[in-house]
Amino acid sequence: MSTSDRWLLPDGVADVLPPQAQKVEALRRELMDTYRRWGYELIIPPMIEYLQSLLTGTGNDLDLQTFKLTDQLTGRMMGVRADMTPQAARMDAHSLRRPGVTRLCYAGHVLHARPSSMLASRTPLQVGCELFGSRSSGADQEIIDLMLETLTAAGVETVHLDIAHVGIFQCLAEEAALGGDLEQRVFDALRRRSIPELDELLGTAEAGSARAMLRELGRLSGGEGVPDAARQRLAGAPAPVLEAIDQLEQTAARVRERHPGVAIGFDFSELRGYNYHTGLVFAAYTPGQEEALAQGGRYDAVGEDFGRARPATGFSADLNRLLEAGRRTFGAGGGAILAPAGTDAALRRRISELRQSDTVIQQLDDEADDRLPPGCDRQLVLKDGDWKVEPL
Numbered sequence: 001m002s003t004s005d006r007w008l009l010p011d012g013v014a015d016v017l018p019p020q021a022q023k024v025e026a027l028r029r030e031l032m033d034t035y036r037r038w039g040y041e042l043i044i045p046p047m048i049e050y051l052q053s054l055l056t057g058t059g060n061d062l063d064l065q066t067f068k069l070t071d072q073l074t075g076r077m078m079g080v081r082a083d084m085t086p087q088a089a090r091m092d093a094h095s096l097r098r099p100g101v102t103r104l105c106y107a108g109h110v111l112h113a114r115p116s117s118m119l120a121s122r123t124p125l126q127v128g129c130e131l132f133g134s135r136s137s138g139a140d141q142e143i144i145d146l147m148l149e150t151l152t153a154a155g156v157e158t159v160h161l162d163i164a165h166v167g168i169f170q171c172l173a174e175e176a177a178l179g180g181d182l183e184q185r186v187f188d189a190l191r192r193r194s195i196p197e198l199d200e201l202l203g204t205a206e207a208g209s210a211r212a213m214l215r216e217l218g219r220l221s222g223g224e225g226v227p228d229a230a231r232q233r234l235a236g237a238p239a240p241v242l243e244a245i246d247q248l249e250q251t252a253a254r255v256r257e258r259h260p261g262v263a264i265g266f267d268f269s270e271l272r273g274y275n276y277h278t279g280l281v282f283a284a285y286t287p288g289q290e291e292a293l294a295q296g297g298r299y300d301a302v303g304e305d306f307g308r309a310r311p312a313t314g315f316s317a318d319l320n321r322l323l324e325a326g327r328r329t330f331g332a333g334g335g336a337i338l339a340p341a342g343t344d345a346a347l348r349r350r351i352s353e354l355r356q357s358d359t360v361i362q363q364l365d366d367e368a369d370d371r372l373p374p375g376c377d378r379q380l381v382l383k384d385g386d387w388k389v390e391p392l
Contacts (some may be wrong), residue, residue: 008013012112012121014121014122020323022330024125024320026322027328027330028125028127029195030153031127031153032107033128034149034153035129038103038142039103040104040146041102041103042104042106043106044214045081045084045087045091047080047081047108049081050076050077050078050079051077052077054078054087056305059277062083062086064114065082065113066079066081066082067079067080067082067111081111082146083316084110084126084128084316085128085314088301088314089310089312092104092130092308094306094308095305097308099133100133101139102133103129104129104132105127105128107126108126109123109124109126110121111127120161120291121320124320124321125318125320126318126319127317128296128309128314128317129143129146130313132303132311133310134311134313135300137247139313140298140313141254143315145258145259145292146315150294150315151284151286151294151311151317154325154326155327155328156322156326157326157327158286158287159261159262159284159285159286160265160285160286161255162264162267162282162284162285162292163218163252163255163265163266164271164281164282165245165281166244166271166278167241168217168244168268169190169268169271170278171211171238171241172217172237175210175238185201186198187271189201191271191272193218195219198214207301213241216234216268217268218268219233220268221266221268221269222265223266224252224264226266226268227245227252244279245336247279247280253266268368270283276299276302277297277298278298278301279298279300280297280298281298282296282297286325289321289325293317293325294317294322295315295317295318296315298313299312299314335359335375335377336376336377337354337358337380338372338392339360340362340363340380340381341365341367350387352379356380372392379392380389380390
């Protein structure tokens with residue numbers, strides 16, 4: 001490696017420099033305080049875990065995103081976390097083991113083996129909340145409300161919320177008895193919204209059959225009228241499918257009531273996290289951003305693999321992308337006070353007093369007076385035997 005290459009970072013990995021780092025930290029603190037006021041307790045999961053634990057119940061997508069390495073102490077495979085949700089599920093099921101409802105929140109970096117898009121970061125700063133122990137629609141609604149409040153805190157002004165239900169595809173695929181390989185191909189075509197490929201895979205299915213209904217899923221997306229259209233096109237579907245449509249409509253009604261400024265859409269081909277989620281899923285978008293700013297859903301099956309089956313729902317977001325998409329401004333806190341170099345006891349006392357509420361930067365003996373530290377707009381000067389703050 002040449003000397004000029006030593007400062008280069010891998011693709012998708014970037015430094016966060018001042019003052020952006022200060023904005024990131026300000027928003028992180030505000031969000032953690034918000035989650036605490038909602039009753040969510042902070043957890044700090046480890047950066048690496050044994051692979052078997054880290055990927056339990058999560059499906060193939062997360063496996064592909066996870067960096068893997070060998071533990072030099074045990075020889076076992078380990079992984080660097082690519083998502084903190086499975087870790088929260090493990091802590092709820094194994095470490096905490098509380099009865100009733102548990103609410104957890106987190107903020108920390110995750111590492112992706114490959115970026116989700118050409119310009120995406122491979123080291124997102126993930127924030128999120130997870131609610132364990134409740135199957136009620138109120139739990140899903142609480143998570144959606146908190147996700148939307150997170151976007152508001154970041155200054156995201158225009159929000160489009162997409163809601164879907166992975167149980168609809170799961171139920172119809174089981175009813176159609178597609179088989180492993182065909183089900184995966186249908187799943188891939190539906191997720192890519194490839195209608196011609198979907199029609200080819202499912203063939204000339206008999207009207208009203210599960211295969212015919214699967215073909216319709218790719219054609220069911222849009223606004224307020226989609227649930228009614230789904231009831232018509234999926235008439236005769238198994239009861240869980242019709243119940244899922246009712247749940248989507250009820251969820252949309254509650255969101256409209258509580259968040260009238262949020263646009264709502266339905267997409268029956270939205271299968272993000274299909275191997276991970278078990279029910280209602282949702283994602284928040286804003287103009288100018290191709291990918292979702294925040295996303296989540298219900299994942300009742302994950303805790304079972306840790307020895308304790310627990311219903312669960314939650315959401316997560318990348319803090320850096322929230323700041324990028326939002327219009328929130330964070331002040332610099334009134335600037336800083338420049339104090340002169342010196343060890344005088346009175347000067348040290350005055351600096352200590354000021355640092356209770358202000359930023360004070362004391363010059364070093366060899367620091368040039370003409371090169372002020374960033375942010376200084378006042379100075380500490382000795383006048384009439386007292387150290388006083390004056391404009392710089």
